[in-house]
Amino acid sequence: MKFSVKAWSNGRARAGVLLLGGCPYPIETPALLLTTRKGLPIFISPDLLPSLPSPDSHLLQFSPLHFLEDLSPKTISDIGGLHQILGLHEYVFSAIPRDSILCLPECNSTNKTGASFETPCGRRLIKPVEYMEMISSMKPNLWATLADEVPAWVSEKRNKASVDRTVTWLDDCIRLNQAGGAVFGSIVGGLSVEERLRCAKEVMKRNVSGFFCCSLFSA
């Protein structure tokens, strides 16, 4: 992955350029990831994708949890990864465990061994090992590390714990990483600036390509 900032505003905003994976065109940032379900934007079949603006529409989000119980990591590997499954080799796939519709973090069921999500297959506890197995089989261009996302109303103690766990799982994910791809370290901390900074400082110490800011909008 190559990222460079091309211009700054007077404030903090910046315009940049992202080069990733098999996508032959550089993607300008700020950029919007297209939400997908199982890798394809809802209702837009792959032959209709080129009708969307290019290369902006080449940046696709997906959650590995979409495939739980439907496509085993082994089958995904046998086929050759997500790009091969979908026949979209020139597209950039970004794996993010949570999405806002189907795979919602369930912080009350999360524990120190893994993060809990409400998924289309019911509530599931995802441990770093299982998460990395999915990532390794799918081979996304870019993936966020497993995080303990909590809403804004949890106690200070719970919020601190979420930072500790997220950093631990970051190390687990990096250690278990066989997939390649650009690693984006997840940053949690709720609405506590202190905790956010603490988390960010820890993440920055690790060798990551980018940062994924978790749950900025929570009920």
Place this chain on the structure above:
Amino acid sequence: MALRFEILGRFNRARAAQLTLPHFVCQTPLFMPVGTQGTIKGLATNQLEEIGCQIILGNTYHLALRPTSELIDELGGLHKFMNWPRALLTDSGGFQMVSLLHLADITEKGVTFQSPVDGKPMLLTPEESIQIQSRIGADIIMALDDVVRTTITGPRIEEAMYRTLRWIDRCIAAHKRPHEQNLFGIVQGGLDPVLRDICVKGLVDRNLPGYAIGGLAGGEDKDSFWRVVAQCTAALPEDKPRYVMGVGYPLDIVVCSALGADMYDCVYPTRTARFGTALVPEGVLKLKHRAMADDIRPIDPTCECMVCKNYTRAYIHCLVTKDAMGSQLLSYHNLYYMMKLSRDLNSSIIQGQFPEFVCKFLQKMFPKGDVPEWVCNAMEVAGIDISSCCAPFTTSQD
């Protein structure tokens, strides 16, 4: 008359023709997908063009309810409304009324029913049906007929047949756009050859641009089905298109084409796609089946469609019944399959390879040689030798 029908090739009763309509020049035999509400579920019009779709069917009943034929007319007709540059055919509205509405009542005036919108009593007359279809603006419009299912017996069938003939005159009188729209008559008469014959003669006397064979595809046994088609195609004029309504199983289409029919429509390919079933040369493939979960072959290795070229059965399996994309991709494949079948029927007849095509088709579908008896009987009447596919031990294995 707003069409030209030119036969370019034959094999016995089967014919390949060029059907020139106001919006498109079509090659027959052809299959027409059903775009009930001004759209084929799951496909955009450019995709339909890409897969070679020539004519789409619109349901007058559904369109008259929503968004109304007046609005469609105001917006320039259905072609413009749904952005479909090729040909369109609308049915009369009669069938849906009878099949969808339990309280429909058929009288000499027309079909009376309760509006599903507000429960008000409404009447669809032959005149009204033609006017609605005129506003929608399709290349081919269908006469309002008195449809009776072939599973019913008794005097009702005879009544329906004669009424259909009386109504065709009212349809013709109400048809104000004969140079832009082709009014097809529909042969009724149940499974009774005498009644069918009277109906055919009556319609042919009216010298219509084309004829449909109606009242089938409603649960009758296959043996009766093909015999009615055979009788009608033998009696209908050579130089006009013949449309068997509601026929969509690939096997049925091959048989009817062998017997001399040209056009078909059915919801089957798209509807079965929404239930997770793909059409393949061997018959059907049920993608919902657990065995598909780790099958990394395409749906049909011989198919050139976008779906088969890019996706595995495993991926489609994980989509079907859970994500709309599953229905979309399967609908795309199934319609591609039907369009290819149409092209193959047309080209094999023109190239003088029709019997070979039929045999190959049957061998793929019945590899053990267990071709159904009704197919064997129909092919005999059609003059096509399928003995190489019917015997339990085929000579091709020697």
